[in-house]
Amino acid sequence: MPLFKFNCYSSNSTDTPHALNEIEAQLNHAHNATFLIVYFDVQLNAEVIWRWLSAQFENTQFILSSSCQGSFCHNEYYNHAFATLTVVSISDPSGYYFVSSGKRDNLSTFDTAQSATNQLLKNTFSESPELLWITLSPGDEEQAIAGIQAAIGQRVPIIGGSASDNDVSGQWQVYTHHTATPCSMAIASLTPSVAVSFSFSSGYAPSGLTTKVTQASGRNVATLDNTPAAIRYNQLTNGTISQSLTGGNILGLTSFHPIGREVSKDEYLLSHPENVHSNGTLSLFSSLDEGDVLHIMHGSTDSLLRRAHQVIHNAQHTLDDPALSGCMLIYCAGCMLSVKSQFEQVTKNICQDFNSVPVAGVYTFGEQGCFLDGQSRHGNLMISALVFGATHD
């Protein structure tokens, strides 16, 4: 009986044809892939990659997405922390994998997501998948999740990351095997023949300081504790953004001091402050509601470096059999950029603990995952892992 196979291949070349050649040279049985997830650095030409994938894997469903400054690939031969191209191949004749794409056109994000999910359900004959793997364009992820859940309900776990580029200049791209041009979102239903597990958490701890959202609209927070949000945030973080109180990008300054909402016991959903407006309003990469109690979180380089393999361990721990076939890692691009100079430590930790397990990772501009309370949410500065259990003869 054919068995589940998880493999990942990568190239560090910045030349698209060369990178593809390198990948092709490594492919062994990947042509039998049931499902592909492909990450690329925006330095490469996505259209060329798409055409190559369509030709190489004629009947295989795939998601192609950009990843910030490269992607992660650990296999038995090498470790690439910032590969320009990573191909994840899942061969699983006994499993069920379907991909659907959504293009906004004139539709809202909610409607696009709902329509794409309904399309997916037609393929699955409305059967519940094990989970949904999503790749969204950054910006309106909460609405996308709401649209998906309007079609599929709130219990199916949603795991994924938002596409990213190298400098937040909006060059992120998402494709599927259906779409020769970029789409707004890719949604895949995964029903593997092996057990799967996931973990969604952050490498941050609460500082003990809290504040309350007193005026907000979507991702813009006007006041915290009835004080202009930027000023109050600056007070609570000992002047982290003093130099930007009159306005400007604060992504880099706030990476170690995100704000968190406690969604279940000791589980925090993080939001990353990204910009200060001239009126003192604070913009974030995820939505907040008035009345939300926010914890000022704090992180460190060490904790972020330790987080990746720890999250994989957490996911592995909930499997009945801890043997793994492979792992997908979603690592916040903001976190990655904060510790990039020491990122080899992440690779080292993963190699040490999961040497024989292929691990592929993406650096994202927003993370979607499912906490222990069973609710799927969108957050920032989060790290998550999806692990596939071993096959049994």
Next chain:
Amino acid sequence: MINSEHQQLIKDNERLLEKVARLERTVEVTRTQQAESLVLLEGMSASLQASTVEQIYQSVFTTLKKQTPFDTALLLTPAMPGTLNVAATSNNVPMQQNIIVDPLLKSVLTGPAKAIIDIQLLNPDWLPTLTAPHHHSALIASFSYKSSVCLLMLFDINKGAYLRKDAQAINRITGLIEQTLDQVEKRFIELEAQQLRVESERVQGNLLRQEKMASLGQLAAGIAHEINNPISFIGSNLQLMQTQVKNLYLFHQNLNKQLAPSNQRLFTLMAETYPCDFLESDFNELFNDCREGVERVSYIVKSLKTYCQANDSNWQLNNVCEGFSLTLKMLENQLKYNCVISEYHADIPDSYCINSELNQVYLNLLLNAVQSMHGHGKIIIRSYAKNNTIFIEVQDNGMGIAPSKINRIFDPFYTTKEVGQGTGLGLSISHAIVKKHQGEIHVKSKVNQGSKFTIALPVLSLPPT
């Protein structure tokens, strides 16, 4: 140095938190499993206590709901080939529906359970029959019962209410259903066998009794015939003898008057030697006693003959209480030393009945009443009609029946009497006879105060068919 120690402390703290989180997850998983096991155990226990398949189904639904919430649940069993029949619904609404086995149902009947996000999207033909328009999620699983594969269907109003893990969990529940149904089936078979044994013994007992009654009837008819002849000539002879003795006495009186005075002295002398003045009064008394004795013997013979007519299955329009006097006569010896009988009979309409069978009921009730008394007691018999129903009451002030036993007194072979004193069939036969007359028999009893049996018979204008 201090910074390094601080970093180490943070690291250790993170590890500890991580470990606590994992342990909490493990505890949570264990708690969930424990709760699941408890629910399954309770469900199985409840199912095993059920006395009908319908009760088992409802018990299964209750267990399921604790484990996997649903709005509506259905159990479908095989009907004609290619179809399924709705055997039970969680809301207990009878649903006599047959549905065609489509590819979706077929895949579950032959494979694993399915969790359906939105059944409305699939819109199978059976959907409007089995569900409401607001049902979206479905969980469909199969299980085996009586060598056939059945379906369990759960529906919920929310989309995506069931996950693959629920489909896997439901297999554990269907496993429980299979085991429970199997156990209950065995219990039912055992009970059925036991009931058949009791029924068989009852039938055998009835046959034996009928044979005995038939023999007794023949014997009684023979005895009656044999006794009737001598009794009738004894009666005739007594009558003749009484007339002749009367004539003899008249002759004696007139003889004295007709004799010559010289002979009268001799007549007086002989009358003094052989006194016979008292003959007239004594003979009358003796003849009356003998006649009464002959009548009693005739009556008893006639009663015995009538009572033993067990084959008298002809329904006749008659007074249902007609046999009471006969029965009381039969029991006269047992009754007259033990109790006082009071009878209150109102006018009752005639009704189709088999008097000989009702006599048997009255006999059983009166015998039980007498036997329930220590020393002297009182039996009250009432009959009256109300709302086209005839009521017959037999009330005693005997020892009564214990509450723990009162529900069983109409069971065959159940007796409260000492071994050898009763067969335990009297009341069950009485119950059957009353039922045959489309009536009811009830008892009210208080320990040490007595019992009252009430027979309610509908007035039948035609024999029951």
